[in-house]
Amino acid sequence: MTPGTDLTDPQTAAAGSEVDGSEYDVVVVGAGPAGVAAALRAAELGASVAVVEAERVGGTCVNTGCVPVRVLARTARLLRDIRSAGDYGVQVGDPELVWARTVARVRGVVEDVHAAKDLTGQLAAAGVVLHVEGRASFTGRHEIRLAGSGRRVRGRSFVLAVGGHSRVLGVPGTELTTVPEHVVDLPDLPASVAIVGSGYTGAQLVTVFSAFGSRVTVLEVAPRVLPSADEDVSAAVAAAFTHDGVDVRVGIGGLQSVEELVGGRRRVVFTGADGGAEHVDVDAVVVCAGWPAALEGLGLETVGVSATRAAIGTDQHQRTDLEHVWVAGDADGRAGLVQAGVVDGVVAGTNAVLGPTTTARHEVLPSGGFTDPDYGQVGLTERAARERHPDCLVATVPYAQLERAVIDRRTTGFLKLVTTADAGRLLGAHAVGEEALEVVQVVAAAMRADAGAEVLATTEFAYPTYTAVVGLAAQALLAAVGRAAPDGAPAIGTAS
Numbered sequence: 001m002t003p004g005t006d007l008t009d010p011q012t013a014a015a016g017s018e019v020d021g022s023e024y025d026v027v028v029v030g031a032g033p034a035g036v037a038a039a040l041r042a043a044e045l046g047a048s049v050a051v052v053e054a055e056r057v058g059g060t061c062v063n064t065g066c067v068p069v070r071v072l073a074r075t076a077r078l079l080r081d082i083r084s085a086g087d088y089g090v091q092v093g094d095p096e097l098v099w100a101r102t103v104a105r106v107r108g109v110v111e112d113v114h115a116a117k118d119l120t121g122q123l124a125a126a127g128v129v130l131h132v133e134g135r136a137s138f139t140g141r142h143e144i145r146l147a148g149s150g151r152r153v154r155g156r157s158f159v160l161a162v163g164g165h166s167r168v169l170g171v172p173g174t175e176l177t178t179v180p181e182h183v184v185d186l187p188d189l190p191a192s193v194a195i196v197g198s199g200y201t202g203a204q205l206v207t208v209f210s211a212f213g214s215r216v217t218v219l220e221v222a223p224r225v226l227p228s229a230d231e232d233v234s235a236a237v238a239a240a241f242t243h244d245g246v247d248v249r250v251g252i253g254g255l256q257s258v259e260e261l262v263g264g265r266r267r268v269v270f271t272g273a274d275g276g277a278e279h280v281d282v283d284a285v286v287v288c289a290g291w292p293a294a295l296e297g298l299g300l301e302t303v304g305v306s307a308t309r310a311a312i313g314t315d316q317h318q319r320t321d322l323e324h325v326w327v328a329g330d331a332d333g334r335a336g337l338v339q340a341g342v343v344d345g346v347v348a349g350t351n352a353v354l355g356p357t358t359t360a361r362h363e364v365l366p367s368g369g370f371t372d373p374d375y376g377q378v379g380l381t382e383r384a385a386r387e388r389h390p391d392c393l394v395a396t397v398p399y400a401q402l403e404r405a406v407i408d409r410r411t412t413g414f415l416k417l418v419t420t421a422d423a424g425r426l427l428g429a430h431a432v433g434e435e436a437l438e439v440v441q442v443v444a445a446a447m448r449a450d451a452g453a454e455v456l457a458t459t460e461f462a463y464p465t466y467t468a469v470v471g472l473a474a475q476a477l478l479a480a481v482g483r484a485a486p487d488g489a490p491a492i493g494t495a496s
């Protein structure tokens with residue numbers, strides 16, 4: 001049933017003197033979203049499955065990434081809303097953040113999510129054996145050793161779902177910096193902070209620290225913040241940062257060093273946009289400069305699985321150079337998102353049992369971040385759409401024309417909807433503003449159903465909601481192709 005069944009290959013036999021007898025159809029390395037999905041799927045298909053995890057089930061997502069950052073983002077929103085409470089006639093004093101309590105809340109919510117998900121229970125109920133005994137490394141093509149216990153576990157197939165970790169820049173003084181996974185380990189809220197990198201993680205931490213009252217400097221090598229987002233989204237988020245007093249430095253040449261100053265402050269020396277050396281002095285430096293796969297000590301070279309410094313190479317079936325070794329989640333260096341990792345996990349778990357029968361396409365993959373304002377995206381950016389479909393249509397509706405945004409006085413932002421020239425196929429959606437990611441998800445569902453603008457234009461969105469902006473943008477697109485808005489109302493927004 002399972003491919004790659006030769007458990008007696010010479011490499012494994014040579015290293016196998018301490019094998020404890022455990023031998024499985026599928027061994028999954030890593031118990032984050034991708035690894036758990038792979039294990040449950042393989043077990044569902046009748047395979048005997050073991051999961052080995054170095055630290056704690058749940059992976060980056062639950063323990064150090066999405067969940068903690070989401071709690072910090074919620075805290076930032078609370079502060080914002082408390083600060084504007086007076087506008088509603090609600091008198092409160094200046095809010096004060098108590099860092100230790102904020103951190104305790106983060107840690108408490110992580111435990112709540114663990115309890116709600118009960119991943120260990122789910123694995124046990126599926127008959128999956130779980131070993132949380134330190135990092136695994138290959139000792140042979142069909143065997144791994146767990147560093148914490150010395151246990152050797154053998155498998156016919158392996159799914160590597162090892163995720164990643166923050167990129168270490170390797171400049172002098174790196175040890176004086178921290179990374180997003182460890183921001184809640186900072187002893188105090190820094191009065192000032194440099195955020196290095198303004199991608200998914202960095203942009204969110206800018207909003208968090210700025211709302212918390214830290215003075216924030218962003219250092220970004222790309223010419224704009226959120227470099228992979230739609231350009232108008234980047235511009236809107238950057239404008240909001242600047243409005244909030246954040247010092248945004250884009251297009252820098254890179255970091256040169258981090259030095260410790262008297263009193264424990266840090267000096268970040270970097271090459272400025274004009275090529276000269278510049279510096280900022282801050283209380284903390286958080287490096288959010290990318291997310292390479294966690295390959296250290298995995299022993300890929302021992303078994304002949306090729307990888308770059310950042311990712312393990314796979315084919316469209318998530319298979320590596322070795323026919324019995326598969327990859328799921330962040331370790332493949334592609335999407336870097338939980339929902340994609342889960343789909344990869346199901347694919348890798350399936351293929352590890354049945355052979356290369358399925359693929360993960362990730363054709364409609366919404367994502368975004370809890371900056372202030374939020375942003376969300378799905379499909380092609382406007383630039384990418386115009387390159388591939390020069391005659392595509394783009395409609396943009398400012399939040400200022402959306403009644404819910406006016407009611408809440410949260411009129412910063414817009415929804416941009418991109419379709420083919422006849423408005424018949426949705427190509428992308430990009431939103432900035434309150435609930436931007438939820439707004440974009442409505443479009444994602446329509447894209448998944450192969451709907452065009454007409455479906456969205458004729459959906460009777462509840463009033464007053466943020467998602468209603470989707471209907472307005474779709475109506476503008478219909479108007480642009482000479483079809484009236486369904487209720488006869490003049491189309492709102494611009495389409496071109």
Ligand SMILES: Cc1cc2nc3c(=O)[nH]c(=O)nc-3n(C[C@H](O)[C@H](O)[C@H](O)COP(=O)(O)OP(=O)(O)OC[C@H]3O[C@@H](n4cnc5c(N)ncnc54)[C@H](O)[C@@H]3O)c2cc1C
Nearest residue numbers: 030032033034054059060061065136163329330336337338
């Ligand atoms: C700060 C931050 C915020 C994020 N927010 C979001 C978000 O809001 N939405 C979103 O979709 N994504 C978010 N992400 C990305 C998301 O966390 C990842 O895409 C997701 O966790 C990937 O799942 P995974 O299973 O591939 O890897 P991980 O969740 O990283 O799990 C990998 C597991 O493998 C274990 N492991 C590694 N090496 C070994 C080894 N040799 N032996 C045994 N075990 C090993 C690790 O301990 C870990 O538990 C965020 C990431 C960060 C850093």
Ligand SMILES: NC(=O)c1ccc[n+]([C@@H]2O[C@H](COP(=O)([O-])OP(=O)(O)OC[C@H]3O[C@@H](n4cnc5c(N)ncnc54)[C@H](O)[C@@H]3O)[C@@H](O)[C@H]2O)c1
Nearest residue numbers: 197198199200201202219220221222288289290291336368
């Ligand atoms: N809401 C979400 O979905 C979410 C949130 C956080 C993280 N994530 C995931 O977590 C992973 C890590 O996110 P990330 O933000 O670290 O990576 P990223 O790749 O999104 O962003 C890295 C940023 O650092 C910049 N950079 C690189 N080297 C630099 C240098 N030397 N100096 C200054 N800037 C530099 C890059 O230009 C880029 O803007 C990603 O896989 C992402 O998908 C997702």
